[in-house]
Amino acid sequence: MSIAAYDAYARQLETLVTDVAAGRWSRVADDVTHALNGQASAELRRMVSRADRRASGSFFTTGGVRQSYEQLLTRSTASVRSRVIWDPTCGGGDLLIAGTAQFLLGATPAETLTVWNRRVRGHDLHNPFVTVARMRLVLAVLERHRAVGSDAPLTEQRWRNAFPQVQVGDGLNALRQVSNSRGFGGQLLLNPPYGMDAALPGCTWSTGKTSLAATFTAQASAAMAPGGKLFAVLPDVLRSGSRYRAWRGQLTERLVLEEIRPHGLFDDHTDVDVFLLSAVRRAGGHPGAAAWWPPSAATTNRSIADHFRVGVGPVVDNRDPHDGPEVPYLTARELPGQGKMDLPLRRRRFDGRLLNPPFVVMRRTSRPGQGAKGGARGTGILIQGDQPVAVDNHLIVAEPLTGGAARCQELLEVLDGPKVVHWLDERIRCRHLTVTVVRSLPWD
Numbered sequence: 472m473s474i475a476a477y478d479a480y481a482r483q484l485e486t487l488v489t490d491v492a493a494g495r496w497s498r499v500a501d502d503v504t505h506a507l508n509g510q511a512s513a514e515l516r517r518m519v520s521r522a523d524r525r526a527s528g529s530f531f532t533t534g535g536v537r538q539s540y541e542q543l544l545t546r547s548t549a550s551v552r553s554r555v556i557w558d559p560t561c562g563g564g565d566l567l568i569a570g571t572a573q574f575l576l577g578a579t580p581a582e583t584l585t586v587w588n589r590r591v592r593g594h595d596l597h598n599p600f601v602t603v604a605r606m607r608l609v610l611a612v613l614e615r616h617r618a619v620g621s622d623a624p625l626t627e628q629r630w631r632n633a634f635p636q637v638q639v640g641d642g643l644n645a646l647r648q649v650s651n652s653r654g655f656g657g658q659l660l661l662n663p664p665y666g667m668d669a670a671l672p673g674c675t676w677s678t679g680k681t682s683l684a685a686t687f688t689a690q691a692s693a694a695m696a697p698g699g700k701l702f703a704v705l706p707d708v709l710r711s712g713s714r715y716r717a718w719r720g721q722l723t724e725r726l727v728l729e730e731i732r733p734h735g736l737f738d739d740h741t742d743v744d745v746f747l748l749s750a751v752r753r754a755g756g757h758p759g760a761a762a763w764w765p766p767s768a769a770t771t772n773r774s775i776a777d778h779f780r781v782g783v784g785p786v787v788d789n790r791d792p793h794d795g796p797e798v799p800y801l802t803a804r805e806l807p808g809q810g811k812m813d814l815p816l817r818r819r820r821f822d823g824r825l826l827n828p829p830f831v832v833m834r835r836t837s838r839p840g841q842g843a844k845g846g847a848r849g850t851g852i853l854i855q856g857d858q859p860v861a862v863d864n865h866l867i868v869a870e871p872l873t874g875g876a877a878r879c880q881e882l883l884e885v886l887d888g889p890k891v892v893h894w895l896d897e898r899i900r901c902r903h904l905t906v907t908v909v910r911s912l913p914w915d
């Protein structure tokens with residue numbers, strides 16, 4: 472079930488194009504609708520194993536996230552209707568199809584192709600994806616002509632050679648080459664792979680394993696000429712994770728951020744929260760203020776850090792030796808959904824930093840809008856007792872600077888309040904709460 476298996480779907484689309492290019496719509500009109508809406512993604516799941524999809528970062532933009540993406544384009548592109556669009560990791564072509572929706576039609580499908588062939592660029596590493604993208608673009612042309620009653624037949628020679636700039640190739644390399652020349656002044660459409668890989672040589676904002684999505688976006692921003700536009704679907708961790716602060720800084724130096732919109736889960740099959748970004752390449756000058764978070768989540772008067780020392784639990788269980796004193800050991804497993812708890816029964820030897828109760832812990836992994844065991848997202852649990860505790864690193868710990876248990880009780884109420892729950896969902900939609908985010912939660 473490697474990606475080569477997807478070639479069967481590419482062949483199926485060629486058969487469909489044969490029919491509609493010859494004007495034989497009657498039995499296949501529904502098939503065309505499916506081919507343009509979600510089928511490419513469903514067939515990918517059916518034909519290619521999850522392991523191969525993950526390894527290659529192949530998740531096509533469909534359903535709700537594609538609709539949001541189309542709205543993002545519509546809000547922004549009135550002035551750039553005549554530009555070239557380019558998806559350097561085009562997959563089955565969903566972003567390109569969304570991008571061509573703004574293009575005007577010629578008098579016939581053949582005339583439209585003459586113009587659009589020059590205006591649509593795409594790269595992907597996998598040949599079946601490229602063929603599927605090209606055939607779906609041809610179907611989009613034919614369907615739009617049919618909708619307005621100008622559906623003249625298209626010769627096989629024309630559709631087989633359509634969209635020649637949608638090619639097999641390494642999009643990262645292509646972006647790099649463009650950034651070394653005059654730059655790309657059109658619209659870059661981007662939903663890159665989300666896996667991790669080594670940061671590129673010379674990268675100034677990361678070292679070691681880094682999100683490929685961050686690498687692609689940074690390279691895309693470098694490839695854009697002044698006035699060029701970027702429309703991206705990206706994993707939410709890039710927007711909200713402290714690990715990517717320097718990446719955000721670099722992007723803000725190069726781009727004016729026009730819109731940043733948290734979306735939620737990519738789709739029902741892909742457990743990753745994403746956000747949508749539209750931006751324009753600066754002509755130069757000074758960076759403006761970047762609104763990586765909605766205004767309600769961006770600033771607060773007083774924050775939790777004014778009253779608590781916030782950090783991650785010190786114990787990395789599979790790495791830290793079982794040396795030192797045997798002490799109560801707190802992990803996420805024994806935590807109740809909310810409220811208070813006494814010292815855990817679980818014990819462990821640990822010679823690192825121990826924490827003295829009372830303190831509050833929060834789970835680092837929690838989904839937007841909900842928490843574990845019935846608690847709200849970000850709910851804290853007050854730990855009380857008279858012995859020092861070893862705390863696992865899957866928990867965030869807040870130790871009161873002053874005020875002891877009473878201050879901790881106040882924190883529980885603050886964390887469960889609607890303001891914090893809303894603030895968290897706006898500011899950080901990815902699974903992991905981070906210390907930076909918890910520190911800056913609004914206190915009042």
Ligand SMILES: C[S@@+](CC[C@H](N)C(=O)[O-])C[C@H]1O[C@@H](n2cnc3c(N)ncnc32)[C@H](O)[C@@H]1O
Nearest residue numbers: 530531532560561562595596641642662663664
């Ligand atoms: C998350 S999918 C998105 C596809 C498409 N942009 C969309 O939104 O539907 C990422 C795509 O990037 C492709 N890809 C991964 N690395 C690439 C590279 N270095 N150059 C070009 N394409 C790449 C994968 O094959 C996959 O189709």
